[in-house]
Amino acid sequence: MEVKITETVLRDAQQSLIATRMPFEAFADVLPVLNRAGYHSLECWGGATFDACLRYLNEDPWERLRKIRKACPDTKLQMLLRGQNLLGYKHYPDDAVRLFVKKSVENGIDVIRIFDALNDLRNVEVAVDEALKNGAEVQGAICYTISPIHNLETYAKTAKGFQAMGVQSICIKDMAGILSPKEAYDLIKTVKGTGLPVVLHTHSTTGLGFMTLLKAVEAGADVIDTAISCFSGGTSQPATETMDYALREYGYTTGLDTDALMEINRFFKAYRNDSLASGLLNPVVMGTATDALNYQIPGGMLSNLVAQLTAQKKLDKLDEVLAEVPAVRKDMGYPPLVTPMSQMVGVQATSNVLNGRYKNISTEVRAYIRGDYGRAPGEVSDELKKICLGDGEPITCRFADTLEPIVEKTRKELGDRAESDEDICSYIAFPSLAEKFFDARDAQKKRTFSYTIREADV
Ligand code: CO
DSSP states (O other): OBOEEEEOIIIIIHHHHHTTOOOHHHHGGGHHHHHHSOOSEEEEEETTHHHHHHHTSOOOHHHHHHHHHHHOTTSEEEEEEOGGGTTSSSOOOHHHHHHHHHHHHHTTOOEEEEOOTTOOGGGTHHHHHHHHHTTOEEEEEEEOOOOTTOOHHHHHHHHHHHHHHTOSEEEEEOTTSOOOHHHHHHHHHHHHTTSSOEEEEOOSTTSOHHHHHHHHHHTTOSEEEEBOGGGOSTTSOOBHHHHHHHHHHTTOBOOOOHHHHHHHHHHHHHHHHHHHHHTSSOGGGGSOOOHHHHHOSOHHHHHHHHHHHHHTTOGGGHHHHHHHHHHHHHHTTOOOSOTTHHHHHHHHHHHHHHHOTTTSOOHHHHHHHHTTTOOOSSOOOHHHHHHHHTTOOOOOSOGGGGSOOOHHHHHHHHGGGOOSHHHHHHHHHSHHHHHHHHHHHHHHHHHHHHHHHHHHHO
8 A cells, every 4th residue: 555745845844834924945955865866746836936036035946946856856746726816816818827837847847736716626727728738747736615605516626627627637636724624524535536546735733644644545545745844844744754653653754864864854853943043933823722623713814814813903803703604704705715815704804893794895805706817716795796797697608718918028027137938927926026036136136247357356
């Protein structure tokens, strides 16, 4: 029996624990060990890594990917992609999606995990198609959520939809760590019905993670996501070494090299300790928080609500807001509480409590009701439809079909500033961050240039 392991330390683990602030230099030296540890894949790109590289680390995310590729020639590199949203929060035109996916593969990505926040498969079609065309291994990811309209049947339907597009594996993506061992067992059994390999992604937030992964493996999961122990637990993934140990006892082969895992952990422990000392890593996020089980909302969303109310000196309204969240979610047709839906629902619930029900409705919620994010999983309430659309109806087409191509226009606009198609992708995804990065790069070049002249003078 074989179970493979995807290591998340370079992406989700550091995103969940230290807000994706790990610079390339912090892990460069351990890449050769990660390369030979026997992982199924290294999740190392996508999600917030792209944004954080440009925004906080003054790193070219593409350059980071190429460097990881070079140092890890023997292990598959994996990224997370939000379908038509790419790595951002709005839908991009198809030509941008295609260029981005193509460049991701060209720069070294082997496995692309693609999802849509609403599990609306029209929003992943183009990304899946382009990834397959470029020879990537495509993993169709289903966002797991708890609601009266989500059940084994609906998840099986989503899995089959992905299969029809030609994906090579299916991932169950439990971003909130609320998938219980029993549900995982049933869900994996159901999705295995497709005949495709199944991957489970969960978080340790509520403490269910280890049990959930074990039951998932018992149900036939082929790959599980884990994080090296010193970057595991809490809002991150369950620990790699612990799962490896437990699974070996049951007779599974993981292919992992225990000595390499020890070396990797020793390496990251130093960085973990530095992060604790600097305050970048808050020990609270490494603990277990069961609130998400009681409220059935992700831990990150709960802390956002607390922060929002604290800022407005209205923390005494927290219970009312928590009661309003499920009501708003129901009115919105039960979207999974993943970015950007969790923010929309949270902000709307807060506004409903503080300003009156639907007195203020955010632009994003209006766009969602109009269908700009895709099809709502369930029925949107008549009240909300009436307020947002009047007598109109939501669009029925795929929102990206209403968007004009953007790549050539951007190429012209940027001129010399863009040195490559990768630069164009960065700019389309995060215009102001990319500009800032281009400026810094130009300044750096000028410095290097004048330095060279001086050297020559001497
Ligand atoms: Co995650």
